[in-house]
Amino acid sequence: MLHDTTGAAGEPELHRTSAAGASAPAAGRRGLGRAAIRYPAAVVRNGQLAEALFSLAESHPPGELRLALVRAAYAVFDCPRELATVTRVPDTIPLEALPTVAMLRAARGEDALQAAVQRLRGPLLPRGTPTREGFLTAAEVGELLGLGAPLDPRHLRGACHFHTQASDGTTSLEAMARAALRRGASWAVVTDHTRGLACVNGLDAEGVALQRQRIASWNRRRGDELWLVQGLEAEILPDGTLDVPRRARDGVLLVAAIHTELGDRRDQTARLVRALAEPGVWALAHPQGRLFSRRSGLRANWEVVFREAAGRDVLLEINGFPRRQDLGPSLLAVAVATGCRFLLASDAHHPRHLSFDATAVAMASLARVPEARIVNFQMVETALANRLVG
Ligand SMILES: [Zn+2]
Numbered sequence: 001m002l003h004d005t006t007g008a009a010g011e012p013e014l015h016r017t018s019a020a021g022a023s024a025p026a027a028g029r030r031g032l033g034r035a036a037i038r039y040p041a042a043v044v045r046n047g048q049l050a051e052a053l054f055s056l057a058e059s060h061p062p063g064e065l066r067l068a069l070v071r072a073a074y075a076v077f078d079c080p081r082e083l084a085t086v087t088r089v090p091d092t093i094p095l096e097a098l099p100t101v102a103m104l105r106a107a108r109g110e111d112a113l114q115a116a117v118q119r120l121r122g123p124l125l126p127r128g129t130p131t132r133e134g135f136l137t138a139a140e141v142g143e144l145l146g147l148g149a150p151l152d153p154r155h156l157r158g159a160c161h162f163h164t165q166a167s168d169g170t171t172s173l174e175a176m177a178r179a180a181l182r183r184g185a186s187w188a189v190v191t192d193h194t195r196g197l198a199c200v201n202g203l204d205a206e207g208v209a210l211q212r213q214r215i216a217s218w219n220r221r222r223g224d225e226l227w228l229v230q231g232l233e234a235e236i237l238p239d240g241t242l243d244v245p246r247r248a249r250d251g252v253l254l255v256a257a258i259h260t261e262l263g264d265r266r267d268q269t270a271r272l273v274r275a276l277a278e279p280g281v282w283a284l285a286h287p288q289g290r291l292f293s294r295r296s297g298l299r300a301n302w303e304v305v306f307r308e309a310a311g312r313d314v315l316l317e318i319n320g321f322p323r324r325q326d327l328g329p330s331l332l333a334v335a336v337a338t339g340c341r342f343l344l345a346s347d348a349h350h351p352r353h354l355s356f357d358a359t360a361v362a363m364a365s366l367a368r369v370p371e372a373r374i375v376n377f378q379m380v381e382t383a384l385a386n387r388l389v390g
């Protein structure tokens, strides 16, 4: 359902950056890395419009209007089509915010948009935040997966890093497996949280054993359609060790992640490097720990971390959960140049979230990650070679 509006800026010409597109106007370009999409300067894109709405919301005191502007910003960010190309806006934009949205949409290009924002909020307030830089809008994800894209989500075989009711997911393991199968996967790695993570109801040793039985039961019945593998999303403790005892790591793929002290501005390089050396670690999950509009993530010497991951052949995760998009584009480019291999993750907590691995594909496409360096595009035997599974 969409609100009826008028005043769309008209159909833009969209360009992918390439040798041929190098002369496209730069004013419509967002800072997404080398392969950013470029637009004619007179087009206001969803990312720019959302940022303008966030910025206006931040200039308002707490209250109904501020909340409406924040909701409108998220609705624009999550809209699968550029609003400049449609005549109606999503009905998830609150009515109170519609006049502001209409005024901002009428702007012809970034300069006019900024002028409109200044008029609406006054000239002296801070602008923007680094916590929203380098995130793809839903519309940009769609464009990056369009015709001629270097990576195609329809070719994904492995559905990796998702949660079930056994930790903080909403659904049973079997329902998640069936949903992954419907999306075309031929193997899947379930990665519920471990008990060491205080903020969620994680698995203890008994829970891990019980889940292993359910996985074996699924694989006996339906393993030829979808081969299920047990993983765990293990917590990297402050000293870089994991919250999973070594004896409990046999036959389990560990994706290691930091969920605590993410606001800590101290350098986390040593903690991450230590974690990469832990036995059984398959991937480093959402390495930065950034969250859209909330936090920019950990501080670390990422070149050192990436070299260590490449040297130990630990996968770096590209987390496609839309509010995470972790690694971000600039660090992803460094990781590609360092020779790392990658795991695409949906971080699904619901069957519907499994499609977030397509966001990860878009992020990888933008960073020109070679398909051969992404395990999800491989057959399970290749992807998990040298790993004890089943
Ligand atoms: Zn996590």
Ligand SMILES: [Zn+2]
Pocket: 161, 163, 233, 347
């Ligand atoms: Zn997770």
